[in-house]
Amino acid sequence: MKKINKYIVALGMLAMVGCADDFLDTAPITDTTDESFYQIPEHAYSALVGCYDGLQVVTGASGRTFYTASEVMSDDCFSGLGYSDNPDYQAIDEFDMSVAPAFQDLYNDTWVKYYQALYRCNVLLQRIDQIDWTGNEDLRNRYVGEARFIRAYLYFDMVRLWGNVPLLTEPSTENIPQADPADVYTVIAEDLLYAAENIPNEAYTEVANGRATRWAAKAMLGRVYLYYTGYYGTSDLVGLVSQADALAHMEDVIASSGHALVSDFANLWPAASTNEDGTTYAGEANEEIVFSVKYTYTSDYNGNTDGNHWMVLFGMREFMSFPYGNGWGITATEKLYDLYSDGDSRRFATVIAVDEEGIPFDNFEGQREYTGYYNKKYTPMSAYDEAGNLVSTTQILATGDFQIEQYQDYFAIRYSDVLLMAAELGSGSAQSYFDQVRQRAYGNNFTPLAFNAENLLKERHKEFALEGIRYWDLMRQGVGTAAAELEESTTVLTGNIEETKSISGANFQTTQGLSQIPNTQITLSGGVLQQNAGW
Template identity: 40%
Template sequence: MKKILAAIIITGVMSSCGKKFLETLPINTITEEDFYKTPTDAYKGLVAAYSVLNWDGFGNISLTSEIASDDCFGGGGSSDNGWSQWDKSVRMTDLNSNAWKKYYTGIYRANKFLQKVDGVNFKGDDATKKRYVAEAHFLRAYFYFDLVRMFGHVPLITIPLEPGNYTVPQASADSVYHLIASDLKQAAADLPATPYSSIPAAENGRVTKWAAEALLGRVFLYYTGYYSKPDVAGVITQADATTAIDDVINNSGYSLVPKYQNLFRASAESKEAYAGQNNQEGIFTIQFTYLALGDQSQQNGNRVQVMIGIRGQVLGPYYKGWGGATVNESLYRAFAPGDSRQTASIISINGEGYANTFVKGDQAQYTGFYCKKYTPLKDGNADDLGGNFQTDNYDNFMAIRFADVLLMGAELNLGSNIAKAQGYIDRVRDRAFGDQTHRITLSSKAQIMEERRLELSLEGLRYWDLLRQGMSVAKNAIDNTATDPAFNISFRSETNGLFSIPETQINLSNGSLKQNTGW
């Protein structure tokens, strides 16, 4: 921990996220003593916390958890052991170090902002200060939620650590979730309730009241399911979560894109039909750009895109990638006939007519299926735009979609207002099939969980949805037996679904960090 946290100081941390309001010049010469004086300083400090959202594909929780779920295998090249370790839940030294560093960097920057903001002269503009503070609380909650889901037992740090104070003991999950819940409640209360249609284009990607309420609902459902608790650490009740999610659905102005396939650039019917990088369904959308133009240190390109792209070749409209997270055929077969989500979500080598042109090469765990939603495209590829396909893919990532909120609403209302729950899931299925004849009569949580698997496939939510239903459910779904041993997977329930804490961090902690059970 010392190496990570000691290195994160205010000088030089302000890197650009690269789009709209996040486009700000890096700061390399301003010292902490000279900073956090003006509203502009505060804004740049806030951008520094936002910028961590872009960091590193190997530290991306969406990719890691998809590979750990039943819907994907590790894939990649035959020597890419890290991905197969996530897939098979086996130990590899420092496998999760990128994620650990990413989240504690983001937490540090949010804490630094919150520590210094009261020293900024906002010249009576209390509304701007209130908004900035609320955004920082959201970001800290967002980073901690990913961190605690992955590792369970983590140090709880609410102020920037100073030299000589780097060994912080692991906190209970309840303590971490108490902070997350409190941060989200404050963010939801203090962020302006600006409807989607009134959000300026220059603020795309910026946290809103609706994003805070949606994440509040997600946190409630995960925590209460995984830990079998009635509320979130005494801070968020089911009534709170239900009210928040219903508010997003009824008042945010966000809505479903009319056709599912047009949500994603790789599956859109045409350039013109594509709903766009910041469309009406993306309640919280992480911004990416190609504008680093090959400068990997900028860390503002979408690295996951190259990781999931078809390995080593340009095939049809798709650009080259590393072949990670190959899709389990069982997911492809889970879609009913006529469900538009199947071909919008998954590339089928045979189904799309590439059997005679595809070259397997050293692709590991080849299934014949790749992730489509965020796969890079040949048209407008990063190389042609002056960047590098390894680092400069630029499709934004919808971290929270309106469809996800509808399904959360169905789950939260299932026991108290079945008509409302039915209406929410109807909207999702009607869009998927393009008619009202494929509706189901909603009667159980299991139906909602299956709908979530199909609607939100390959978006980093499946693993967590399995874990919050219990270890037996997760094991039953993830375990896989095949004639090819490369596909033999056994979920290890003794880990409780948690990932291994990086060994270097344990070694640096002077005994304050203990490895998770099962690792």
């Protein structure tokens, strides 16, 4: 009888009550076996919560996560961080290990967490039919659909980041080689198609906040289709999803999901919607969020990793100025700030502009690659305590450890993305969908702009900057196009001294935009795993 590995598949327990409750992990169950655990539907539910917990841990982890890599590799951010910090993020930013030759495992912890999360999904999917589902077949299919959505989400991150990964669809300890990416995408497509068909046809308001819906699966199918066909130059998604199919899924989300745009773009983001008079934040469960990853401020150093640990990396370097909190200083680029026109409300909501906002930032000597700009969508927050002192919001809500207690949800898919994907996929309403997104951004400054491929990509850049999307939008335009956009030579301040920040398009092309396979994993595999080019 095989024990469930306590480290890999600790199962979360949660009681969900009503549509407003968050779908989050609590105390784990560990002392059980695969065979004895799956006896009643409640056991499958508990295991499903464990799958969500695995997704939360891998996406919210500290260090080099998928989100941080996506932003640092893009043209919207530099690696930044501290003047004396290790140059590991610079290696990622510049696609060049020569700047950090000692770092042979840029992503080992991330790799391990992904396979831990996948293991949870695979155990549930393997064991769920040990339960008698007579009379509860729809519930069984829902649980399977949600687990398969999570597995697809995980594999889509992995196959984009590394390109060549071992493919496991059931629990295994075998030392297997990397799969052809097409095989991984086949599993992703099959999982999402199943989820889109079997998760109930409910409005988003009827589902617990943070739980995968039919609409999230359909929206993700559009994203996967566009990336795969763009990066790999194919006409369909591994023969399973055509352009017409992908469009039909987007149109269904638009027509039937109940999702809509929040009226004010700034209200999507806590920092952009907060001022001395209060906040107009639309909240974590607002109508625009098709799928989010949930976080709380209950993290500690004893194994509870419930927080958004990467967010602290994007805050201003060791500096607070209301409503912005203390952080480690990954910088946004001046190129991103200049992308927006004065009439575009997304500029203010997206970028912390130090000089333009009159922020008295003074930690130039502690900051690497200072540009004067930081991420506003995902930044730590500050507030005034009862004594009038400016403190981290984590100090008011929890213990005050701003490093692990950041709790802002990650909005993985927004409704505006569905509108723009539908337009890109050839909807007869393409101009209308395009206009809806732009009208919100420009308000009274809105002037019509013809919908075409070039304008669409520019609009996607402005709409989704600093949301972990831009880099992958570049990649799906082709490696050559992406290289030209990413190539950079500009002046930044490091330790308050001017230096030239350079990013080589040639280095990017050598790697094909893929990231380093952890060398520890290659060693552990006995050379079965192979390193990606350029690393």
